[in-house]
Amino acid sequence: MDQRPNYITPAGFAALRAEYDQLFGIERPALVETISWAAGNGDRSENGDYIYGRKRLREIDRRLGWLSKRMKAARVVDPADQPDRTRAWFGATVTIADEDDARRTVTLVGDDEAEAGAGRIGWNAPLAHALRGSAVGDLRRVALPAGEREYEIVAIAYPITSAPNNRRQAGS
Template sequence: MAALKARYDHLLGTERPEIVEIVSWAAGNGDRSENGDYLYGRKRMREIDRELAHLSRRMKALRVVDPGEQLDTARVFFGATVELADEDDKRKIVTIVGDDEQDAGKGRIGWNSPMAKALRGASVGDLRVVRLPSGTKEWEVLEISYE
């Protein structure tokens, strides 16, 4: 939520006013059909307005969840950090986060990802099959924690 709000504030308070100033200046220079500053500025302003609308919709629909307040810590829900082992005993630690926060490189998987969907409601010792484009893989839940 904080990252979305910061991006929204930056676009609305910094980038958009700068573009409006450039477009206004460029419009005063005369012929707009061949004025690169004017054409680019208008295009960029439309992009910013679309992103502002998208961010606004996301922030309205968003609900902030504190994983530390999870009552049932023995099962996998939103905000859980889960240690898994596959058939070859390769271990992996993932944290289930919102889709906007996912970063596979840091082990943060989105709530609607195939892995998170398979893990929802799992307890320690459960085996879960994850269907991925590369095929199916079975994972065992070794540990669940909430920070």
């Protein structure tokens, strides 16, 4: 099992919890009802509703197990509470510029909430590793699939505050 902490923002933890609640509280019970109805229709070997329902139920149960493990291992870190806002740490939104002065803004988030297309990169991604601890003006070199690149840190920002409803510790 992975020994690295599973850092996650309060919003990321809330998204995992919402998906878990949706699957466990709504989708799974409805599917169990459909499977029961289909089983009552007789021959199960050619019953599409029954076969598909059982397959989908296994998928949901696997996903619920994965979500449960990830939430138990989660260490919720609120980026708004970062004491050192001069350096790029978890939750920082960092603007970087490459050798061609092409700028890109990324936010360092938990691996479970990463979405590169939206500018959210996982804490353990190569670019995030290179940016960790950097300050404005620093140059960082990173090995990417397209080759090695050098980036200058142009700006670092953190959220001012988070919503009080999202302040929740993992496992509580």
